[in-house]
Amino acid sequence: EVLRVKKHKNIYIVTLQGVDNMDVAEDLCGLSVYLPSIEFKELQENEFYYHELKGLTAYAESGNLIGTVDHVLKSGNDILVIKDEEGKEIMVPFVDELVPEVNLKERTITINTIEGLV
Numbered sequence: 001e002v003l004r005v006k007k008h009k010n011i012y013i014v015t016l017q018g019v020d021n022m023d024v025a026e027d028l029c030g031l032s033v034y035l036p037s038i039e040f041k042e043l044q045e046n047e048f049y050y051h052e053l054k055g056l057t058a059y060a061e062s063g064n065l066i067g068t069v070d071h072v073l074k075s076g077n078d079i080l081v082i083k084d085e086e087g088k089e090i091m092v093p094f095v096d097e098l099v100p101e102v103n104l105k106e107r108t109i110t111i112n113t114i115e116g117l118v
Contacts, residue, residue: 056109
C-alpha cells in the first residue's frame with residue numbers, strides 16, 4: 001500500500017507500507033509502479049492520458065493517412081510524435097487548432113495539416 005508520494009527534483013519518493021528499513025527500500029529503487037486503469041482519475045472532455053494516444057492512427061482532415069502516434073513529448077505544449085509509413089517522425093503540437101479530433105473508440109486522431117508541418 002502506498003502511504004505517501006513526494007516529488008523531489010525530477011523523481012518521486014514513495015513511502016510504502018511494510019518498507020521500514022533502508023536495505024529493503026534500496027532493493028526497490030528504480031522499479032516502475034503501475035496503477036490499474038480503474039484507479040485513474042476521470043478526465044474532462046478533450047483530456048487524455050499519454051498512453052491512450054500511443055498507437056492511434058493519424059489521418060489528415062482530408063482522410064489521407066499520416067501515420068501512427070509513437071509517443072508524446074512532454075513540454076510547455078505537448079507534442080505528438082507521429083511516425084509515417086517510412087518511419088519518418090512528424091511532430092505536431094497537441095493543440096485544438098491542429099488536432100481537432102481524437103477518437104479513442106476508433107483509435108484514430110485527426111490532424112489539421114498545414115503546409116510545412118506534415
